[in-house]
Amino acid sequence: MTRPRRVFALDLGTTKVCCAAADLESTGLRVLGVGEAVSRGVRKGAVIEIDRAAEAVAEAVDMAEQMAGVPIDTAIVGLAGGHITSQNSRGVIAVAAGHREVRDQDVHRAIEAARAVSVPSERRIVHVLPQQYTIDGQEGVRDAVGMAGNRLEVDAHIVTGANTAIQNVVKVVHKAGLDVDDMVLQVLASAEAVVSEDEIERGVVVVDIGGGTSDVAVFSRGSIVHTGVIPVGGNHVTADLAVGLRCDLDTAETVKRSYGHCLQLTLPADAEVTLTPMGYDEPVGVPQRFLAEIIGPRAREMASLIAAEVERAGPAGLFPGGIVLTGGGALLRGFAEVVQQETDLPARVAAPQGVHGMND
Ligand SMILES: Nc1ncnc2c1ncn2[C@@H]1O[C@H](COP(=O)(O)OP(=O)(O)OP(=O)(O)O)[C@@H](O)[C@H]1O
Numbered sequence: 474m475t476r477p478r479r480v481f482a483l484d485l486g487t488t489k490v491c492c493a494a495a496d497l498e499s500t501g502l503r504v505l506g507v508g509e510a511v512s513r514g515v516r517k518g519a520v521i522e523i524d525r526a527a528e529a530v531a532e533a534v535d536m537a538e539q540m541a542g543v544p545i546d547t548a549i550v551g552l553a554g555g556h557i558t559s560q561n562s563r564g565v566i567a568v569a570a571g572h573r574e575v576r577d578q579d580v581h582r583a584i585e586a587a588r589a590v591s592v593p594s595e596r597r598i599v600h601v602l603p604q605q606y607t608i609d610g611q612e613g614v615r616d617a618v619g620m621a622g623n624r625l626e627v628d629a630h631i632v633t634g635a636n637t638a639i640q641n642v643v644k645v646v647h648k649a650g651l652d653v654d655d656m657v658l659q660v661l662a663s664a665e666a667v668v669s670e671d672e673i674e675r676g677v678v679v680v681d682i683g684g685g686t687s688d689v690a691v692f693s694r695g696s697i698v699h700t701g702v703i704p705v706g707g708n709h710v711t712a713d714l715a716v717g718l719r720c721d722l723d724t725a726e727t728v729k730r731s732y733g734h735c736l737q738l739t740l741p742a743d744a745e746v747t748l749t750p751m752g753y754d755e756p757v758g759v760p761q762r763f764l765a766e767i768i769g770p771r772a773r774e775m776a777s778l779i780a781a782e783v784e785r786a787g788p789a790g791l792f793p794g795g796i797v798l799t800g801g802g803a804l805l806r807g808f809a810e811v812v813q814q815e816t817d818l819p820a821r822v823a824a825p826q827g828v829h830g831m832n833d
């Protein structure tokens with residue numbers, strides 16, 4: 474038996490930092506250990522204080538090391554945040570003369586040609602993801618290697634990030650004592666865990682609702698067709714509640730998690746939450762429907778921004794797999810229903826697939 478490949482992953486979120494150690498087995502990922510720390514020094518997915526962020530990373534890594542019983546000195550680091558943008562590009566090459574058959578090197582050259590898009594000097598390419606190949610005018614080729622032809626074209630999805638934002642993430646990871654093995658767009662990593670290959674084939678949208686931002690990845694015909702970042706996340710819901718209830722953010726967060734709902738009318742009219750607003754000495758009863766009245770509009774705003782991203786990717790009919798919601802913000806009750814209403818696509822909250830170990 475071959476030894477499974479061991480991977481370490483790091484997600485530097487706005488709300489929390491996660492580190493995971495896992496073995497890549499033929500049946501999926503076997504998780505060996507995970508660590509989580511309250512994030513600091515990160516805002517909307519971008520590092521704003523290196524020292525504080527590095528502390529949080531070190532905490533999460535220590536925890537994962539202890540649980541896994543293995544040292545972690547390198548990691549695949551997830552990238553997210555408002556500085557990420559994406560575009561589609563096409564690379565065209567002549568298949569190497571004398572072969573008249575596409576070989577690995579030709580595919581590689583075509584991808585390099587697609588990579589040669591003009592990227593502003595302050596940005597850098599994070600991913601070049603091939604979508605489909607065209608050989609001598611024949612579109613829709615999945616695997617070009619071995620096909621006969623003279624002219625090879627590739628359509629690729631190019632993800633770029635701001636140099637400085639990426640450098641700051643690398644600095645944080647180094648400061649925490651780790652090397653950066655590789656960088657991946659966080660939402661692609663999430664997508665891998667929550668949707669099946671079959672769904673990616675048929676067309677599906679993955680949305681990671683984070684604290685400060687929400688990341689969208691749209692798949693169709695087996696490849697990525699669109700990625701986008703929405704500058705709104707679960708923390709905006711909490712902030713709205715804090716204003717509406719005149720309470721502090723911690724109270725608003727607790728109330729949101731325990732009693733928050735996006736849809737007023739699904740709640741009994743007499744259901745109440747007790748809390749102590751600022752300036753009050755005694756707790757007061759607040760109808761649960763009032764919470765929904767505050768949360769609902771923000772949820773609808775997020776859902777309509779998701780709908781706009783989906784629209785950019787193509788007609789809804791291309792995504793029969795619907796919308797799969799992940800990330801902490803997806804746990805908000807009623808949110809999947811609101812997304813369903815705004816996008817006209819089925820929406821569900823994800824459970825990871827193909828991940829086992831640690832009581833599954
Ligand atoms: N049970 C819950 N109900 C509603 N919201 C929740 C719940 N648990 C967590 N959240 C919200 O999820 C958000 C954090 O999500 P997550 O941990 O995925 O973010 P992150 O990865 O740290 O942030 P980002 O991806 O924006 O950098 C917070 O806004 C939090 O309030």
Ligand SMILES: [Mg+2]
Pocket residue numbers: 484486487553659681683684800
């Ligand atoms: Mg996140």
